[in-house]
Amino acid sequence: MGDVVIIGGGVTGIQAALDLAGHGIMVHLIEREPSIGGHMAQLDKTFPTNDCSMCILSPKMLDVSRNPNIRIHTCSEVIGIEGEKGHFRVTIRKNPRYIDEELCNGCGDCIRICPVEVYNRFDAGIGIRKAIYKPHPQVVPDIVIKDPEHCIECGLCYDICGREAVQKEDRASESVIEAASIIIASGYEVFEAAKKDQFGYLRYPDVITSLEFERMMNASGPTSGSVRRLSDGKIPRHVVFIQCVGSRDVPLGRPYCSGVCCMYAIKNAMLIREKYPDTEVTILYMDIRAYGKGYEEYFERAKSLGVRFLRGMPAEIIEGGGEMILRIENTETGKMEEIRPELVVLSVGIGPARDSAEVAARCGIPVETTGFFTSLDDKINCVATIRPGIYIAGTSVSPKDIPDCVAQGQAAAMRAFLDAVKDC
Numbered sequence: 001m002g003d004v005v006i007i008g009g010g011v012t013g014i015q016a017a018l019d020l021a022g023h024g025i026m027v028h029l030i031e032r033e034p035s036i037g038g039h040m041a042q043l044d045k046t047f048p049t050n051d052c053s054m055c056i057l058s059p060k061m062l063d064v065s066r067n068p069n070i071r072i073h074t075c076s077e078v079i080g081i082e083g084e085k086g087h088f089r090v091t092i093r094k095n096p097r098y099i100d101e102e103l104c105n106g107c108g109d110c111i112r113i114c115p116v117e118v119y120n121r122f123d124a125g126i127g128i129r130k131a132i133y134k135p136h137p138q139v140v141p142d143i144v145i146k147d148p149e150h151c152i153e154c155g156l157c158y159d160i161c162g163r164e165a166v167q168k169e170d171r172a173s174e175s176v177i178e179a180a181s182i183i184i185a186s187g188y189e190v191f192e193a194a195k196k197d198q199f200g201y202l203r204y205p206d207v208i209t210s211l212e213f214e215r216m217m218n219a220s221g222p223t224s225g226s227v228r229r230l231s232d233g234k235i236p237r238h239v240v241f242i243q244c245v246g247s248r249d250v251p252l253g254r255p256y257c258s259g260v261c262c263m264y265a266i267k268n269a270m271l272i273r274e275k276y277p278d279t280e281v282t283i284l285y286m287d288i289r290a291y292g293k294g295y296e297e298y299f300e301r302a303k304s305l306g307v308r309f310l311r312g313m314p315a316e317i318i319e320g321g322g323e324m325i326l327r328i329e330n331t332e333t334g335k336m337e338e339i340r341p342e343l344v345v346l347s348v349g350i351g352p353a354r355d356s357a358e359v360a361a362r363c364g365i366p367v368e369t370t371g372f373f374t375s376l377d378d379k380i381n382c383v384a385t386i387r388p389g390i391y392i393a394g395t396s397v398s399p400k401d402i403p404d405c406v407a408q409g410q411a412a413a414m415r416a417f418l419d420a421v422k423d424c
Helices: 011-022 038-042 051-067 107-113 158-159 212-217 260-276 295-304 356-363 404-421
Strands: 004-007 028-031 070-073 076-084 087-093 117-119 126-131 173-179 181-184 188-190 207-209 238-246 280-285 306-313 317-320 321-329 337-340 343-348 350-352 390-392
Touching: 004 011, 004 404, 011 038, 011 051, 011 070, 011 404, 028 076, 038 051, 038 212, 051 070, 070 207, 070 306, 076 356, 087 181, 087 260, 107 158, 181 356, 181 404, 207 212, 212 260, 212 343, 238 260, 260 280, 260 295, 260 343, 306 321, 337 343
Parallel strands: 004 028, 004 181, 028 070, 181 390, 207 343, 238 280, 238 343, 280 306
Antiparallel strands: 076 087, 087 173, 117 126, 188 350, 317 321, 321 337
C-alpha cells in the first residue's frame, strides 16, 4: 500500500492520520510548528459541553506519537509536489531546531537555566518563554527547540544537558517522500485585530483578542486561569465581547461568517460568570448563529447565567477619564446605550493559513477569493479537489468548529485510503 502525506498537524490532520494508520497505511504528518496540536492546544474549553480542550486533544497527540504507522515531521514544510495520484513525490524541508531529536528527552533542565525571556507566540501575546523552550507543557514530540534569534550563546544549556542534545549549529535539510495521496489540513489564522483601529487594540491595554482571552482562561496559561486586566492586574467588574471583528466585513475582503465566534464568546462568557459571579458580562452582536446540535440550548443557558446579549455594534471605543466608553444603538429597542467596561474582548474571526496560496500553487489547486481552498464540488464531495489524489479538510476549506473538522478529516482519510489501497 502507498503512503499518505498530511500537511498540517492540528486536530483535523491528527484525526486523519489516526484513521489511516488504523487501516495499516503509513502516514507522514507534516507540521511547521515544533509540536502537533494546532490551535486546539491553545484553547481552555470546548463548546457546547465545556470539556477541557487538552483532555480531548492530548490523548490523540500521544496516540499519534506512539503509532508505528505515523511518522511526525515537526518544524517542517512542503516545498514541492510532483507526480500524480498514486505516485506523488513530496519534497519536505526540515527547518533547524538546534536540538538532536534522538538525544533530547524533554527534561527541561535547559529551559530552567536559560536567562533569556521573550514573547511567547503560543500564549498570543500575554506570556513569555525562554530562548530555549517548549511552546506548552504537553508538546508532542516532547522535545525542546532553541530560538537562535534570541539566544545569547551564554553556554548554560550546553553545560547542563548531560545528553549533549543542544547543538550550536544546525542547518535545514530536505527529503523526498513518495506518496499515493495527499491531505491538506493546514488550518487557519486569526484576524489581526489591529486592522480594526476603531477598537484600540494595542493602543488600550484592556482591549484583547479572544485568543488572548483563551490563554488567560487556560489553567496552564500565563495567568494560571485567572482573568485579569492587563493595565493593573485587577479582576474586571464588567467584561464586554464585541462580535464579528474580522468577519462579515466586505471592505476588508472577509464577507463570510467565521462560524465559531458566537459560540466561543458564549462559552467564555459563561466561564466568566461561573468563575466570577460578581462580574457583569455583555455580548454585543449583529446576529447570534447557534446552528449546531445543542448550540441553541447552550445559548439559552448563557442567558440563564446572567450573560446579557445586546443587539448592536459600537462604532468605536473611546477613552475618557481613564475609562473605556462604548456607545451602542440597541437595535431591538431603538435606544442609545453607553457602556463603560473594564475589559473588552474582540471576537476575532478566522481566515486561511498565511501560506495557503503558496501551498495551493505547489499542489496545483485553486483557492477562493477569500483564500480558502476550493473543493471540487461542495454538494457531492467537499474534500476532493480538481487534482486527483489531493484532498482538503478542516478550516483550510472554510471556517468550522472542532466536530466538523474531525468529521471532514475522517472523510478525507477514507478517500486517501482508497487511493493508497489501489496503489498496491
